[in-house]
Amino acid sequence: MASLLCRASAGIIRRSLAVSGARASSSVGPPQDPHKGKIANPDVSMPDTLGHSVGPERYELLSKLSGIEDPFELNVKKRAKGTFDDPTLIPSITDIRRVGCICEEDAISINYMMLHKGEPKRCECGYWFKLVEFTSDI
Numbered sequence: 001m002a003s004l005l006c007r008a009s010a011g012i013i014r015r016s017l018a019v020s021g022a023r024a025s026s027s028v029g030p031p032q033d034p035h036k037g038k039i040a041n042p043d044v045s046m047p048d049t050l051g052h053s054v055g056p057e058r059y060e061l062l063s064k065l066s067g068i069e070d071p072f073e074l075n076v077k078k079r080a081k082g083t084f085d086d087p088t089l090i091p092s093i094t095d096i097r098r099v100g101c102i103c104e105e106d107a108i109s110i111n112y113m114m115l116h117k118g119e120p121k122r123c124e125c126g127y128w129f130k131l132v133e134f135t136s137d138i
């Protein structure tokens with residue numbers, strides 16, 4: 001029984017040494033090309049940033065290429081006169097949009113409100129906002 005255990009354990013040790021020896025010998029050789037066999041045509045190179053981009057990132061890159069610098073309308077806009085008759089126009093592609101108003105110049109918080117198309121809304125600071133259809137010239 002003891003000899004059977006010794007023989008079995010010797011076999012396990014021998015196999016593990018053989019595997020570690022094979023791993024050690026493969027790391028000694030010359031460095032391998034990591035892309036070897038993966039690229040069918042040697043003239044083909046990696047795509048650029050636009051080629052790799054998908055989804056919203058691709059939309060943003062294509063918009064900037066076509067001249068639209070703020071495709072998601074996220075830049076800060078200066079308030080207009082802000083009266084009921086001359087409200088600050090907020091462009092939107094939907095019927096509702098969340099708007100943040102920095103009511104005072106040195107305010108440390110933003111006052112958020114929901115704007116609905118066709119309903120001008122007054123902020124707590126007194127300025128009026130109105131949701132309008134998105135066009136690229138606003």
Ligand SMILES: [Zn+2]
Nearest residue numbers: 101103123125
């Ligand atoms: Zn405000």
